[in-house]
Amino acid sequence: MNRPILIGTIGSVLLLLLPVQKWLPLEISFLEAIAVVTSAWSVWLLSRNNPWGWWIGLVGVVAYSWVFYQVRLYGEVGIQLFYLVTSLQAIYSWLRGGENHTEKPIARIPYRWIPWLVGILTVSVMGLRSLLIAMNGSAPFWDALTTVASAIAQLLLMQRYVESWYLWIGVDTIYVPLYASRGLYLTSFLYAIFWLLAIGGLQNFKRLYSAQKQEKPEA
Template identity: 45%
Template sequence: MPRPISRQTALLATLTTAVAVLAVAGVRLGLSTWLEAASVVTGAVCVWLTVRESVWNFPISLANVSLFCVLFFQSRLFADAGLQAVYFVLSLIGWRLWLHGGERGTALRISRIRPRHAGVMVACGIVLTLVLWMTLRYAGGSASFFDALTTSLSLCAQWMLNRKHVESWYAWIAADLVYVPLYAYKELYLTAGLYAVFLVMAAMGLMQWRATWRAQDGGTAHPAPGPVGAAA
């Protein structure tokens, strides 16, 4: 008999489906473009797969960041547009790490970041935020400080995600808390709604990955799935 669908899996599927429906509705009502809708839907699918530890999140991510790069450039969110290009490269790196970054080239397992590395990450995030803020102010970018802050948080989150660190979800949550009002301010309402959903999914990802890490620590968890795997 097939295994019953867990409550979390059902909620993730529901949220992703709701995002797709709202994206199409937004276009039909003239509240957004097809470009924004496609960016939103691929983004929701990508986060869903990431929460479930499916390595398929990376090819979806490559499509997603390409779409968002164009969208953000059109909205003069230059740091976010540039961030998507960096994401493209990081996604390729993360794809390889998830498949072969574990012991002896095996699939990577969920882990916690070391305190020393966490301190370096915070310091790098602060410096990057300040540098980007000054650069964006000079370039005439919109909402330059918050654009720089979310860019720094997202880069730190992606670096940790590539290594399957639980703490990546804390960084994503912090970024989403800023992204929602930022995109609403830029009148990207559909994208703002998407990031509100991302916030919920990131909280679910944090709980799921923490539970998996605890199970691994007790010797009961399995390694991260391969290219066609997904968490149950």
């Protein structure tokens, strides 16, 4: 067992034991602990370009759907359901989305997409914010922004685009204080870890993309 897996296993066990510790000044639910552990493994595997991250992430998606519902972050509930569907699609896309149903290679998004993505992000955030205000959701703007940006990042990661990690870095930067403000301290800590993993994922995807370009230069 290599060092990252050993450290991750020990950390996972300790996190799952936190909800039963009476000395903690903070209340942590066992469901949140399960969501944190499975989500952490999922993001780590995906940052390593490992398709197993999608399968493990499905457990975290289901757990977090209920956790976020309990604290009235309804936009986050919606994004978890979105993750559920798109993760299943991503498994096929990563493994069979390339030429002749081979493994899909890492790619870069076309520059002409950027204005469209910015426009979709802006309009969608404003629309979702209005809906969340009507639903009496907490932190409607930040909830809407992170929800829409996460959805776009997920779609880009499904296609193994390098740029997906830039979005994840930005989203995780917002998530850390957002979740802490709602008493989800363990989840806030998790997203601080996600922020570091997203940086690692960006570097790894860039390296793999460069290696692909050297192996198969453009005509």
